[in-house]
Amino acid sequence: MAAQRFFVRRNEVEGYHPANHTGTTNRRLIGRDTVGAQHVEVVHGTLEPGEGALPHAHPGLEQVCYVLSGRINVKVGGQEAELTAGDCCFFPAEEPHVVVALGESPAELLVVYAPPYEENPDRVIR
Template sequence: MNCPYVRRAAEVPAYSPANHTGTSNQRVIGRETVGAQRVEVLLGTITRGHGALPHAHPDLEQASCLLAGAGIGEVAGRQRRLEAGDWSFNPMGVFHRFEVVSDEPVQVMVVYAPPYSENPNAALTATGADDPRCHARDDSVRDVPQHEAPAGLPHYHGVLARPVITRDTVGARHLDIRALSLDADGGAQAHAIPGTEQVLYLQQGAIHGEINGQPFRAGARDWVFVPEGGTLHFQAGGGPCRAILVRAHDG
């Protein structure tokens, strides 16, 4: 079943992003793929010893989830080892960098809100290794909690949602990201969220439902996009599911 709201990485070309080395990105959710205006989601592949050079985004938030491999992330002068399943969050205007340390390439899901689209005016780059902005400590920047207690989610049933990137966890202004665990009969009743775009990334299992009255099916490693104010309902495909729910709004 073809549906313009269901996207796969194989459907989009790869490109080499600015301010990175050894990196290949695929923009799965963006203006040119689904007409997104509030959110952009990339799948990045990065080889050992490479990654993101020190830079900052003055007008957008960035969240990243490692899907495979391991690396060292630095945000606001603080370093942290990240492995598969870990999240990081880069607030507006905060310098950050990332380097792969695993032999296997890193695969990473990157979320921007508002969309980045490789706009050179949306990034500040370091002037060199001694640029004080790269190492400036900012104690207001919080690490993403890894073990927040899951809870229910309005409009959903048979689902536990663990807060990851939210206003409460890291002070996010535009992003609300939760890790979902769905029972075999879990799903969501028809609902719409004004002023918000949504993305579901299926990590395990399958779902089927409708977006704005258009039927869709999605399986593991598929992205499902819900346009601003769009009506979504879905049901698990007969087995347990794991998914990441991204919501982007004005803040």
Template sequence: MNVEQRVEAVSRQLGMRIRAARKARAITLDGLSEQTALSAGFLSRLERGETNASISNLIVIADRLGIPLRDFFEGPGQEPQPEFVVSRASERNAAAAMEGKGYTYRLTSGVLADQQMSAFELTYLPGEAMHGESLSHKGEEVLYLLEGQLEFEINGQVAVLDAGDCVHFNCEKPHRGRNIGKTPARLLMVVTPVDSLTP
């Protein structure tokens, strides 16, 4: 299976989970559209696996459906690990990355009983930025820049991050990032608590 086929498979799987969660709550596409400010057409294509969703869109959808964000990434019938989960770089890199608006991302955290956080690896190519409006949601977030240079805006204030820099903030403040370097900017994002993404 090549990269394009893996991306399509991940998109279809994600779409099926969104549709299942929506139908389980007896919410129509139009109803979810009104609650998320995302068009019904976009949501329909997303559920069919015909388009990609940014992490900001997934957070909003999970919030409106009243489920943890991790539910979109767990396999069906997957049981929480009792003690710890090891996320292997080789396995993550073999899987297709999800595409956001201006970045790609991969889930790096596992599934634990009473889980309190989710972690993602984000990559911005040179010149890329989160497109559209700034993101805001419940909870706290920590961004640790692994490599590259990133301009990060929080509630109208701008901070330039270099490799090794870290920012911790209240997610309810509007925020977004932009790669201002000449190489890819790769960062670890940790969001907590998991269930703060539900109403």
């Protein structure tokens, strides 16, 4: 039996372009396929300037975004804010939201989903 994996390096995880996003590259750091996580998923996302997540919601799934670098504009629940490194936002289940990178540099985010999203089309409403 193989040893349980607990450590993940971003550069060792293959990037993918998520559905319903433009100019976005994600890397699933923590999930079933990397460490066997069953109840949480952590994704590193890079959004090119002017690009990001189109309007969508996740049924039965909560999401948190923590800004690592750059600037983003976020719309959720009738509220709008510009967030920078060190800022965080919460998207309740079923609540439509939009995220767009601002400025001249890419924005980097750490995204947490509970339960795991896994790019499952049944877990997104567009």
